[in-house]
Amino acid sequence: MSMFGNLSVGCKLSLGFGIVLLLTLGVAATAFNSLNLLQKRSEILRSESATQAHVLKARIAEKTFAQDLAPATADMVRQAIDLLGLQLDSNGAPLTSNLRQASSAYLQQFLHYADALRLSRDARLRMQSRAAAAGDSFSAVILDQIDSLAVALDQGQTLEAGQLELLEQAAALRDKLARVRDSELYYSIENEEQRRSDWETNMSDVLSAIGNLSLRLGNQSEASLQSAQTSLADYRQAFEQFAASREQAARGSQEMNVESERLTALLADSELAQAENILADSHHAYKQLGLITLLALGLGIGAGLLIRQLILQPLRQTVVLAKRVAAGDLSAPPVLMERRDELGQLLATVSGRL
Numbered sequence: 429m430s431m432f433g434n435l436s437v438g439c440k441l442s443l444g445f446g447i448v449l450l451l452t453l454g455v456a457a458t459a460f461n462s463l464n465l466l467q468k469r470s471e472i473l474r475s476e477s478a479t480q481a482h483v484l485k486a487r488i489a490e491k492t493f494a495q496d497l498a499p500a501t502a503d504m505v506r507q508a509i510d511l512l513g514l515q516l517d518s519n520g521a522p523l524t525s526n527l528r529q530a531s532s533a534y535l536q537q538f539l540h541y542a543d544a545l546r547l548s549r550d551a552r553l554r555m556q557s558r559a560a561a562a563g564d565s566f567s568a569v570i571l572d573q574i575d576s577l578a579v580a581l582d583q584g585q586t587l588e589a590g591q592l593e594l595l596e597q598a599a600a601l602r603d604k605l606a607r608v609r610d611s612e613l614y615y616s617i618e619n620e621e622q623r624r625s626d627w628e629t630n631m632s633d634v635l636s637a638i639g640n641l642s643l644r645l646g647n648q649s650e651a652s653l654q655s656a657q658t659s660l661a662d663y664r665q666a667f668e669q670f671a672a673s674r675e676q677a678a679r680g681s682q683e684m685n686v687e688s689e690r691l692t693a694l695l696a697d698s699e700l701a702q703a704e705n706i707l708a709d710s711h712h713a714y715k716q717l718g719l720i721t722l723l724a725l726g727l728g729i730g731a732g733l734l735i736r737q738l739i740l741q742p743l744r745q746t747v748v749l750a751k752r753v754a755a756g757d758l759s760a761p762p763v764l765m766e767r768r769d770e771l772g773q774l775l776a777t778v779s780g781r782l
Contacts, residue, residue, distance in 0.1 A: 451724035458720045465709050475515060476699045479527075482512040483691060490538060490684070497549055502542050509535045527694050534687040541680035548673035552616065555666035559609055562663045565656035566601045569641075572652045573598045590644075597641050601656070604634045612667065619674055631664060 486508035493501040512531050516524050573595040580591070611627035614620075638660065642653050 448728055451727055455717070455720050455724055458716050461716075463713075465713065470706070475518070476695070476702055479512060479515045480695055480699070482508050482515060483531075483688075483695060486512070486534075486538075487688065493542060494545060494681075497542075497545055502538075505538055506535065527691070527698065530687065530691040530694050534684065534691050537680065537684035537687045541677065541684045544673060544677035544680040548670065548677045551666065551670035551673045555612070555663065555670045558659065558663040558666040559605075559612070562656065562659040563602065563605055565652065565659040566598075566605055568652040569601065569656050570595070570598045594641070594644060597637065597644070601634065601637055601641070604630065604637055608634055615671070619678065624671060627667065631667075634660065 486505050489501055489504035489508060492498075493505065509531050513528060516527050516531070577591060577595065608627060608630040611623060611630050615623035615627055638653070638657060642657070645653065
């Protein structure tokens with residue numbers, strides 16, 4: 429206390445203002461640091477939103493690719509995942525390593541899925557071509573039967589019921605094949621096991637019909653029947669390849685969706701972690717601001733009271749002595765003052781008059 433008492437009044441006032449200034453700077457620095465931390469967290473949260481936007485673009489391009497199978501659309505998926513990787517590297521978000529792995533796995537599954545879709549498309553086109561060839565070969569069988577009947581009529585022969593029945597059976601092949609193609613169409617659209625079972629049933633019906641017709645015709649129309657049977661076998665093989673490629677594409681789609689959901693879940697966890705960090709930082713910032721404010725108030729009040737005491741006490745003593753001297757009362761003993769500031773000097777001077 430004596431050390432402060434020996435300071436000049438100007439130094440005391442400067443010390444008081446300095447303490448207030450330091451406390452104000454402390455509050456401002458704490459507020460600025462908290463604001464800067466919250467701003468960084470907000471930027472990371474915005475980066476998380478941009479990351480989710482890249483994933484959404486990839487999923488939209490993925491769905492579009494399933495419809496058009498365009499290479500440009502596949503490139504859009506790849507570009508979106510590449511941008512996602514760059515975004516993850518730049519924002520330094522939690523779970524970045526896991527997100528990178530999940531995005532890479534999703535891209536790999538998409539590429540497998542894209543290859544399976546291309547194979548399925550090629551198999552479908554090949555199946556349709558083989559089906560058209562089978563239909564043409566069945567038409568050839570019908571034309572052979574018509575030509576056979578025309579020859580018999582030209583030769584003046586009377587047409588028998590069996591010959592007309594053979595023509596009806598040959599014509600029925602086309603109808604049976606049409607039902608097979610209908611089952612194929614439904615299976616292509618719905619990809620249900622029941623539709624494939626319907627196709628197998630209708631195909632068995634066609635095979636049975638062409639087998640019966642072959643037995644009844646014998647050597648007649650042997651070439652056209654053989655061609656029809658070969659075309660039908662090729663069509664069946666192409667359908668089985670198409671079905672296998674569809675199953676492969678379905679598995680690829682399922683695995684890709686699993687990776688996509690995993691990536692989405694990780695992004696959601698990362699965003700939640702960032703939101704929790706922001707909330708924790710906000711609470712920490714409020715706590716810091718509260719503590720530094722209370723500290724500033726306490727120190728400010730304490731410093732004010734101390735300076736007030738150091739200045740007012742000797743000033744009051746001096747006023748009392750000055751009044752006594754002015755009143756002519758010189759009987760009081762001199763006041764011994766150890767203070768060396770202006771007020772101490774003033775009090776010593778007044779006390780010396782006694």
